[in-house]
Amino acid sequence: ILAAAPFVIVMIFMCVALMRDLRRDPLMVRGEMASEAVELAVIEGHKQYEGEFEIRIGPGPGTEVEGDPIGKHHKD
Numbered sequence: 001i002l003a004a005a006p007f008v009i010v011m012i013f014m015c016v017a018l019m020r021d022l023r024r025d026p027l028m029v030r031g032e033m034a035s036e037a038v039e040l041a042v043i044e045g046h047k048q049y050e051g052e053f054e055i056r057i058g059p060g061p062g063t064e065v066e067g068d069p070i071g072k073h074h075k076d
Helices: 002-023 026-048
Strands: none
């Protein structure tokens, strides 16, 4: 058990480093900001329109060419 102690300490430090890195990950930060923006939009819309407010969520326009994931053949 004593021989494994240094490896346990290293693993704990690696887990802490991973958690710190994930908190600063751009996708995580973007997700948190998006949630906050939607929450603030709903609150402001509720205040401004006195409860007669809704946000509709659906698929975006996407590309016109089916099967073209990056929109390479999409014309503006």
